[in-house]
Every structure is written in structure tokens, then in C-alpha cells.
Amino acid sequence: MPPSTRRVGAETSKTRDVILDTVEKIMVTDGYPNVTYRVVAAKAGVTSSLVQYYFPTLDSIFLAAIRRRTEQNEKRLAEALQARPDEPLHVMWEFSWAEAKGAMVTEFMALGNHRPAIGAEIAQVTARIRQIQLDVLAERSSITGTTEFPLDAGGLVTLISGIPKMLNLEKGAGITDAHKEVVASFETFINSIEPSPSTGRRKGAARGRS
Amino acid sequence: MPPSTRRVGAETSKTRDVILDTVEKIMVTDGYPNVTYRVVAAKAGVTSSLVQYYFPTLDSIFLAAIRRRTEQNEKRLAEALQARPDEPLHVMWEFSWAEAKGAMVTEFMALGNHRPAIGAEIAQVTARIRQIQLDVLAERSSITGTTEFPLDAGGLVTLISGIPKMLNLEKGAGITDAHKEVVASFETFINSIEPSPSTGRRKGAARGRS
DNA sequence: GTCTATACGGCGATAGAC
């Protein structure tokens, strides 16, 4: 059965934007379980029926939020990579930390675990961002791991984006032991395969806090 | 307000065990969102009121499941560490993979993100397991990272337990790019700081598949 | 195109009868 033929509000609607803003706020402060039609409506100052008019299902709300946030992220990453072309690894590391700490990403990954539509979107987004990173690294084939820790570009990018998410997930559960050590160690590793030209000039090289 | 003064069924009840078995089954096959009083009751062949008699809140169900599963895990880890005292890192790496792939751990971490009681339990469990690992490594202070990737015991243990979870989380969303590379690379790293005496004798050294 | 009122079944949780 096609998911109903109900009418849906236009994507250009201003009300739609207000609703999405509210959704983002709720996700960050209270988590996705509190994103309900009634709660969103109350905080946005509209009726829950109106929220349903623009977003027929809860999944459609989350998908819209993911897409909006992702476009911003992709743009920021591409710009940063272009602005500092001589230290892509450091740029990616900083980006991954900012992304992971944005909180929404963790929420979405958790959501994706049991909502197929959202899982698919997350996979697509991740692939797109990873491709941007791989394209940049392809231009400098010299970048790889060390003898004791051999890594091709793909593995490198996976770790760079995964470690912040992993530490952030642990932090969400209240676990922070040895996080500082892991961060420092991985930054040493990055520095060893991509000496940062900006270290010393800027306030610090690879930045990131657990 | 104290979470109600309702009566609770005895922990030795056989019915209670049957219910918990059912809960584990549902979590593994359908995920925690499908653990509801009505579903558990139906699959266990009892009334939902009876489930509520033994587990007054859903959190109490999840906590009981976590504790049961954790006791088994701790025992398995301690035994494996004792059985192969000359390669603790390889033992921990294998344990972490088994744990991560057990699926329930991912479910619990996701749950803990928004249920404080469960987050606290997860933190406690993680700390306990990590302590077991740190105690073993403390007896062989020679174990540390390399020059390019310096790691103390704490950082090492964090990565060993975190990487499988991180890759497994991505896999849940349908992302598997470069996972093989990351695994192979990290195993090379482990081998470089703890040459495995069993490599060649046993079917393979550090085992783990994404 | 925008918005509202209303109804349905399922949910976690509680109080209390047998």
C-alpha cells in the first residue's frame, strides 16, 4: 500500500522551516525520543495537525532534518579543505570532531539502527562525505600509514571520522577514561604522516577534545 | 517521588527467567523498540500484567538483561585471559569483536544515550571490563604503542574495545567501506607490540571480521 | 495551498481486586 495519498505542504513554506528549526532544537536538547508531533507543535506554536501536514510521518521529519544539516556540513568541509590544501588530514580530523560533537549525528546514527529509511540516508550521507575526503587524498598519493600501522586512504578516512564518533558515544554514556590519551596519540600519528605547516603559526595543530 | 511502591516478583522466579529469555530474543532479532510489555508477554505466553509484576518499568527489564549478559561476558574474558596469558592483547581484541557483534551491546549503548539509568549501568560495566584488562596489562609494563602511534595501556584498551564497536555501528547503517583495511591495519599494529606466539600454531592470530 | 478536528489502536505505568 502506497503510504497514503494525503496532501503535503510545499517545501518553500516558511512554516515548514520554523517547524524544522524547532525539531533541531528538541533533538539537541532532549534527544529524538522527544520529537513527537504534539511536542514539536507546542514548541513551534502551531497545531500538531499542521506539523503532520508538512511531515506526514515522523521519519519524514527526521529525513528533512538530516538533509538540511548535511548540506551545511558538506559545504563546510569542502570549504575548509580548499582553504588549507596542504593539511587535508588535519582539516578532516577537526571536521570529524565538530561533526561528532554536534550531537545530532549521534542521534541520527542511533535512529538509523532501527529505522531503515533513516539508516539508508545516513549511509548515503556518510558515503558522500567520505568521497569528498578520498578525492582530496587521491591527489596526494604519498599519504599512507606507517610500518607498524599501515593504512591506505580509505582506512585513514574511516578512522578519522570514526574515532571522534566512538569517543563521543562513550562520553554520552559517561565513559571518558583514556580518551585524552587516544586523541593525543592519534594526533601524533596524523602529524607523523602529514607534518602540519600551520603548527606553531596557528594556536595548535590538530584540535579535538573528548 | 520514589518510583512507586508496587510489589515486585522474586528474582528466583522461574517465570522471571522465561521472560528475560524472551526479552533477549526480541532484542537480538527485532531490536529494543520492540521490547514492549505486550509483545514480550505474547511471546513468553503470559499476560502483560505479569511481565509488569516482575519488571515494573521497561528500564528494569533492560537493566536485568544487561546484568545477566554482562556476567557471562566478564567470565568469558577472564577465562580467556587466563588461558592465554602470553597474548592478552590478542585475547582482548577477539573478545571485543565477539562482544560488539553480539548486537545487544550496540542496542544497549543506543538505549543508554537517552535513558540515564541504562547509561549508568553501561558505564559501570564498561569500567569493570576495562579494569580487568588494565590489571592484566599492568603486569607487563613493556606493552605500549610505537613512536608514530604512542599509546599507554589505557589508550590501547580503549581502542581495542572501541574500534569493533565503531565498525559495527557503521555496519548497522550499511557502511562497510574500508573496514577490512582498518581491521587488518590494527591487527598489524597489535602484532607489532605483542608478537603472537600462537600465530601459525592456531588458525590465525587476531581474529575479527567486519 | 494551509490548516483544523477528531478518531483509532498501541504504548508505559499505576492502583487495586482476586
Added chain:
DNA sequence: GTCTATCGCCGTATAGAC
């Protein structure tokens, strides 16, 4: 120790007003 009744949320579908 077992089970029923009930409450107030939830997602979502529908029908219809402006």
C-alpha cells in the same frame, strides 16, 4: 502470586474548513 481496569500519552489516518 496473579491478573483487570484505567489513565494519559503516542503515531497516524481521515474528512473537511478556509
